[in-house]
Amino acid sequence: MSNNNKHELxxxxxxxxxxxxxxxGALFFFIIILFVAIFASVISPTDPYDLSTVTIMNSxxxxxxxxxxxxxxxxxxxxxxxxxxxxxxxxxxxxxxxxVLSGIFALIVGAFFxxxxxYFGGRYESLIMRIVDIQLSFPSILVALIIxxxxxxxxxxxxxxxxxxxxxxxARTARASALVESRKEYVDAARCLSLGNLRIMLSHIxxxxxxxxxxxxxxxxxxxxxxxxxxxxxxxxxxxxEPSLGLLIGNGFEYVHTGDYWISIFPGIALLFTIVSINxxxxxxxxxxxxxLKK
Amino acid sequence: MKPILEIKNLKTHFFKKExxxxxxxxxxxxxxxxxxxxxxxxxxxxKTITGFxxxxxxxxxxxxxxxxxxxxxxxxxxxxxxxxxxxxxxxIAMIFQDPMMxxxxxxxxxxxxxxxxxxxxxxxxxxxxxxxxxxxxGLVGISSPDERMKAYPHQFSGGMRQRVSIAIALLNKPDLIxxxxxxxxxxxxxxxxxxxEMQKLCKESxxxxxxxxxxxAVVAGITDRICVMYAGRIIEQGSTDKIINNPMHPYTQGLxxxxxxxxxxxxxxxxxxxxxxxxxxxxxxxxxxxRCHQRIEKCKHExxxxxxxxxxxYLRCWNVGESHER
Amino acid sequence: MKDKILEVKNxxxxxxxxxxxxxxxxxxxxxSYKEEVVHAVDNVSFDILSGEVVGVVGESGCxxxxxxxxxxxxxPITSGSVSFKEKHYAGFENEKYKQxxxxxxxIQMIFQDPFSxxxxRKKVLDIISEAPIYHQLISKKDKKSFVAEMLxxxxxxNDAMPRYPHQFSGGQRQRVGxxRALAVSPELVVCDESVAALDVSIQAQIIxxxxxxxxxxxxxxxxxxHDMGVIEHIADRIVVMYLGQxxxxxxxxxxxxxxxxxxxxxxxxxxxxxxxTRKVYEPIKGEIPSPLxxxxxxxxxxxxxxxxxxxxxxxxxxxxxxxxxxxxxxxxD
Numbered sequence: 001m002s003n004n005n006k007h008e009l010x011x012x013x014x015x016x017x018x019x020x021x022x023x024x025g026a027l028f029f030f031i032i033i034l035f036v037a038i039f040a041s042v043i044s045p046t047d048p049y050d051l052s053t054v055t056i057m058n059s060x061x062x063x064x065x066x067x068x069x070x071x072x073x074x075x076x077x078x079x080x081x082x083x084x085x086x087x088x089x090x091x092x093x094x095x096x097x098x099x100v101l102s103g104i105f106a107l108i109v110g111a112f113f114x115x116x117x118x119y120f121g122g123r124y125e126s127l128i129m130r131i132v133d134i135q136l137s138f139p140s141i142l143v144a145l146i147i148x149x150x151x152x153x154x155x156x157x158x159x160x161x162x163x164x165x166x167x168x169x170x171a172r173t174a175r176a177s178a179l180v181e182s183r184k185e186y187v188d189a190a191r192c193l194s195l196g197n198l199r200i201m202l203s204h205i206x207x208x209x210x211x212x213x214x215x216x217x218x219x220x221x222x223x224x225x226x227x228x229x230x231x232x233x234x235x236x237x238x239x240x241x242e243p244s245l246g247l248l249i250g251n252g253f254e255y256v257h258t259g260d261y262w263i264s265i266f267p268g269i270a271l272l273f274t275i276v277s278i279n280x281x282x283x284x285x286x287x288x289x290x291x292x293l294k295k
Numbered sequence: 296m297k298p299i300l301e302i303k304n305l306k307t308h309f310f311k312k313e314x315x316x317x318x319x320x321x322x323x324x325x326x327x328x329x330x331x332x333x334x335x336x337x338x339x340x341x342k343t344i345t346g347f348x349x350x351x352x353x354x355x356x357x358x359x360x361x362x363x364x365x366x367x368x369x370x371x372x373x374x375x376x377x378x379x380x381x382x383x384x385x386x387i388a389m390i391f392q393d394p395m396m397x398x399x400x401x402x403x404x405x406x407x408x409x410x411x412x413x414x415x416x417x418x419x420x421x422x423x424x425x426x427x428x429x430x431x432x433g434l435v436g437i438s439s440p441d442e443r444m445k446a447y448p449h450q451f452s453g454g455m456r457q458r459v460s461i462a463i464a465l466l467n468k469p470d471l472i473x474x475x476x477x478x479x480x481x482x483x484x485x486x487x488x489x490x491x492e493m494q495k496l497c498k499e500s501x502x503x504x505x506x507x508x509x510x511x512a513v514v515a516g517i518t519d520r521i522c523v524m525y526a527g528r529i530i531e532q533g534s535t536d537k538i539i540n541n542p543m544h545p546y547t548q549g550l551x552x553x554x555x556x557x558x559x560x561x562x563x564x565x566x567x568x569x570x571x572x573x574x575x576x577x578x579x580x581x582x583x584x585x586r587c588h589q590r591i592e593k594c595k596h597e598x599x600x601x602x603x604x605x606x607x608x609y610l611r612c613w614n615v616g617e618s619h620e621r
Numbered sequence: 622m623k624d625k626i627l628e629v630k631n632x633x634x635x636x637x638x639x640x641x642x643x644x645x646x647x648x649x650x651x652x653s654y655k656e657e658v659v660h661a662v663d664n665v666s667f668d669i670l671s672g673e674v675v676g677v678v679g680e681s682g683c684x685x686x687x688x689x690x691x692x693x694x695x696x697p698i699t700s701g702s703v704s705f706k707e708k709h710y711a712g713f714e715n716e717k718y719k720q721x722x723x724x725x726x727x728i729q730m731i732f733q734d735p736f737s738x739x740x741x742r743k744k745v746l747d748i749i750s751e752a753p754i755y756h757q758l759i760s761k762k763d764k765k766s767f768v769a770e771m772l773x774x775x776x777x778x779n780d781a782m783p784r785y786p787h788q789f790s791g792g793q794r795q796r797v798g799x800x801r802a803l804a805v806s807p808e809l810v811v812c813d814e815s816v817a818a819l820d821v822s823i824q825a826q827i828i829x830x831x832x833x834x835x836x837x838x839x840x841x842x843x844x845x846x847h848d849m850g851v852i853e854h855i856a857d858r859i860v861v862m863y864l865g866q867x868x869x870x871x872x873x874x875x876x877x878x879x880x881x882x883x884x885x886x887x888x889x890x891x892x893x894x895x896x897x898t899r900k901v902y903e904p905i906k907g908e909i910p911s912p913l914x915x916x917x918x919x920x921x922x923x924x925x926x927x928x929x930x931x932x933x934x935x936x937x938x939x940x941x942x943x944x945x946x947x948x949x950x951x952x953x954d
Contacts, residue, residue, distance in 0.1 A: 193726070193801075452911075454908060487891040515893065553824070556854075566825040
């Protein structure tokens with residue numbers, strides 16, 4: 001019988017979501033991107049980082065050009081002879097992993113501080129929210145740059161920087177939701193039943209704050225991916241051994257002037273589509289959860 | 296005496312994804328000039344939608360499906376929006392449960408009241424309009440009206456705001472006021488005051504009043520006639536005295552018997568078992584049948600017709616009362 | 622002679638809006654802003670005996686809800702104390718206001734709004750069983766049978782267990798709320814306007830349920846309501862509150878038939894009832910004062926038909942005017 005409830009809920013969410021055809025298209029597209037990212041090593045025509053197959057003889061081949069062995073590279077090759085299509089697939093995987101991972105950690109940290117601030121109130125809440133306000137008044141790229149300048153390059157450090165930038169958005173949203181929920185009578189009932197504070201926050205308040213957090217998570221993931229791309233483009237984020245889309249764009253940038261546009265543009269287009277599709281899905285989710293006028 | 300409002304076989308349905316909700320399903324009643332009529336029902340009975348239907352305030356997915364609403368020889372269903380605007384707020388006024396549905400929080404009381412007058416009387420001078428407003432506030436018992444006029448709604452208490460809403464409703468001396476749960480949100484002592492004043496004002500100015508509420512005690516004190524609604528239909532209507540002191544429909548009987556003051560202290564209250572049926576799947580027979588202790592076989596299959604009784608009341612019940620067709 | 626189950630001694634609840642830095646600065650320059658203090662509950666004392674139903678009645682601003690919450694332990698007490706069965710458990714703002722684990726569960730509360738008093742994301746099964754499992758009163762494997770027992774007590778079927786609150790009506794949700802409170806075997810139940818949000822016919826069902834459970838489970842009730850009709854029916858004793866203070870306490874019979882305080886009289890006579898022959902009644906005049914700015918002397922004097930000069934300046938003393946009948950009015954002097 002609880003399965004019926006879940007079916008009801010899911011089909012209601014789907015029917016609300018599918019009112020916006022564009023968002024449905026974007027979701028479909030994103031699922032394809034996700035599939036590509038997960039199965040990159042399986043579906044890539046080549047492994048662009050296998051040094052035994054990559055040869056500089058194939059460098060800078062234009063899209064659809066043949067190489068000496070008769071292989072066709074659909075999107076061309078880069079300066080070192082790597083197949084662009086494969087590089088993009090692997091790059092998607094890295095960009096998405098960094099974006100999603102940092103999003104998840106930021107969500108955990110942000111939700112923890114936001115919910116506890118709303119629940120306990122007082123000086124603790126003021127302190128947390130002041131820190132959030134101060135941080136949010138700086139452009140995120142600036143904060144990330146400062147952190148990376150202090151800690152150096154690397155995958156973990158980039159993820160750390162992204163988490164430190166993003167937690168504030170999650171904290172603010174979580175606190176707003178938690179403030180409303182904390183005043184409701186079921187929280188009073190839980191306190192009357194002497195359930196501990198931690199249990200009330202995790203088991204009662206948090207689940208009711210999830211809808212707005214999902215919206216923030218979706219939009220913030222897109223933001224994180226684009227932020228990481230910027231940092232890598234500038235040479236500050238991920239190292240060369242983990243080429244995300246941003247890094248590919250950065251590496252290919254020098255060739256744009258000589259006319260070998262595909263080394264930079266195609267990763268750029270892939271990044272664009274990824275971010276736009278996530279944003280469209282996130283926008284529709286946000287509209288669904290807003291109280292709307294009756295139709 | 297011809298009634299000023301006559302409703303015949305009104306049906307207002309809501310067309311939702313999940314099905315059709317027959318919020319108001321074939322109701323007929325009338326209001327005479329200067330009369331106070333109570334429309335009583337619990338949640339989901341359709342009483343509020345009835346009031347909204349008369350005022351033309353029913354929005355999609357709701358629609359008045361059939362029936363007549365005739366106000367002083369004007370067919371309210373078949374007039375242009377502009378003509379309806381002339382009627383609304385002018386000849387028929389409405390008071391809501393939450394006074395903040397009437398009062399604009401960013402306008403001073405004075406601004407809002409004068410706006411109401413000027414909307415329906417383009418030629419009136421500012422001074423005349425101001426005087427009218429001041430008098431209206433005095434009528435509803437607000438002291439120092441000149442000062443109060445300049446205030447904003449948030450500077451008033453709940454009872455005062457509701458009085459201002461009543462004053463606004465009375466401004467253009469309407470023929471009919473529809474009051475939807477006007478005192479439900481007020482404290483009991485303030486409720487008493489407001490009811491008393493409304494009754495006085497209506498009798499003095501000859502304005503008819505349709506009082507929509509779930510509170511039997513309120514209608515018992517103030518109304519001349521009552522219509523009792525259940526699941527979208529009027530199941531009993533007639534003079535207040537007769538219905539309160541001698542209810543005939545099993546639902547009305549149950550309602551009245553379950554009021555604490557009608558029960559012996561310490562004993563279990565009389566209760567109506569079960570619940571109102573879900574509005575999406577009303578039964579084909581009488582909607583009250585499954586909770587009724589006086590049901591007969593016919594009640595399950597056929598909705599009771601509205602039949603006039605010997606004492607003048609109308610009743611929808613197969614088992615109780617006499618069977619003269621309306 | 623019944624035992625005292627609850628002793629409330631001089632409890633008060635103050636809400637203070639302190640001055641912020643800007644205002645303090647202005648005061649230094651010669652301004653005269655004061656802190657805003659609301660005495661939501663002002664020096665209230667009374668006892669509850671085991672097995673009785675004490676009704677608390679009053680209008681907005683009288684503090685009855687705040688009083689209920691302080692007794693249930695979910696709102697800190699500013700001053701005074703509450704003792705449950707001789708175990709003193711409440712003190713000042715900074716102290717832990719529940720010292721004994723068991724006391725926490727012995728006093729439970731039923732809330733007003735059936736829509737926000739249940740967690741919308743939990744199934745009924747979990748709502749009812751959460752606290753007993755947390756406090757190890759039952760084991761996880763007994764969850765279902767325990768909840769079935771509770772549901773039966775409040776008149777619901779087992780098929781309610783896997784469902785969520787939004788699938789129930791107001792009356793049914795209140796029943797779930799009652800089951801949730803009963804699951805921890807309380808002795809005193811505080812009902813805060815528990816039937817106010819329900820339709821009349823459902824109200825009767827829930828009131829009957831309360832009376833039923835009182836017998837079956839030996840409960841004591843503190844029943845808070847604004848509806849004198851309901852209180853008259855269900856309460857053994859009545860506490861009448863106005864603007865944070867108790868103005869009258871007596872047995873129900875005494876309060877109804879030998880009403881003493883003018884405010885109680887107004888509550889009883891100035892309110893509409895089913896008695897249609899009494900179409901003309903005299904409601905009391907005036908607005909309920911704001912708790913931020915209470916009147917001088919007796920709080921009720923601006924609205925009181927019988928007010929004298931003394932009432933305007935001196936607070937009346939709360940004293941016994943008949944056996945076990947207390948009132949605070951200068952007319953008794």
